[in-house]
Amino acid sequence: MQQSPLHSRHVELKARFLPFAGWEMPIQYEGIVAEHKAVRDAVGVFDISHMGELIVSGAEATSWLNTMLTNDVGSLRDGEGQYTLMLNESGGVIDDLILYREAEDRYFLVVNASKIAEDIDWLQKHCDGDVSLENQSESWGGLAVQGPASVEIWKTLRPDLDLPERNGIVRHEEGWIACRTGYTGEDGFELFDTNEAIGNWFDQFLEAGVTPCGLGARDTLRLEKCYPLNGSDLDEKHTPLEAGLGFFVKLEKEAVFTGRSSLIAQKKEGIPNRLAAIRMTGKAPPPRQGYEIRADTGNPIGELSSGSLSPSLGTGIGMAYLPAAFTKPGQEVVIVIRDREFPAVVVKKPFL
């Protein structure tokens, strides 16, 4: 099990740990609800040192990435980033990631911890031309500072330096990288620095009053915003069109990306399943991943890919791939929890 460069700090903060993608990461410190609220109302800091960082460089980096990823790499200018997906031939999702253009011949990719090895394999297998791929995941520690007060906090620590614009990236001459992105639906930024230096940033944020937050709150925050979690809401069996991520798939761009023809075929034939947002309607236990969903007629129609109590709404929420006919907002469904049926309803995304 890999440990974060911040591990001893988490222990000192009395974090509870959880194995995640081969890493021993803090799931919570004070409590998921308190940490969730800190991010919605003020600012929290997450250890994201487990995330993967790749560098793609070379004269053909732009054109090659455009064949490997669904979003339009060509639309990025230096210092800009975009959410994008890497698909297999049948259009299933291998990984979802953020791609930042540092220069025309140099890109910084932030990928899911659980997919680093797979991503590298897939990319290397398809690598050709003047392109080189470097896995820097072992060299970077990372923090996500998230919440409406995150920029204010940054200004107190580094008044000399502005954060990049939304989705943007800045690489400072001191060596660290700041990206204006996150996974909570709040304003915020992600900071990457060496394993040795990341602890000092973490200490500074805590001293400035930022609440340390674990992966538990990260999960509830992203679920309220319907951001998919790879491995749960995204997998190789479902396309980004089924996941509702069509906005990040540019079928019309010049480059032909892997999976494109499958997506076009699926679009033509009709999208069979859609990732729906589901909310419990009455008093019910929190819905959880794997719970069966039934139509109001009692027929099983799917299972939850994610589920939790929503700390902001105080009710159970979840997502599930359901046959398209059942995914209109207002559709009543039933969630089976310990052999009992609880009423729920499909709602418009996001929950919050």
Next chain:
Amino acid sequence: MNVPDHLRYADSHEWIDPGSPDAALVGISDHAQAELTDVVYLELPEVGRTVSKGEAIAVVESVKAANDIYAPVSGEVVEVNDGLAEAPEPINEDPYGAGWMVKIKVSDSSELESLHDAGSYREHVS
């Protein structure tokens, strides 16, 4: 960590008050509530249900996970703390008081003897 001396404790962190075996209060320990954090939902058994020692009788859920609560002794459920189903916060705030979950009529008082006393429970969780 609070471990009252007058209670008995199961390995699985339930406490029972041996002082009134006809309607012995049962809940979860301070240690257990701290480990669970933020209880958001409690599912209680039916009154009148006969339970065996070690049988799952309730489910307590945090934001992250569902956890079974086991009968520390055999007997009959004679009362449940219905208020907790509406508002489970006392399980965290007052686990030995307002956070009690069920009352069990103990069928075999020798089972109480087999549970941890406070000293032994402290060692169990340390």
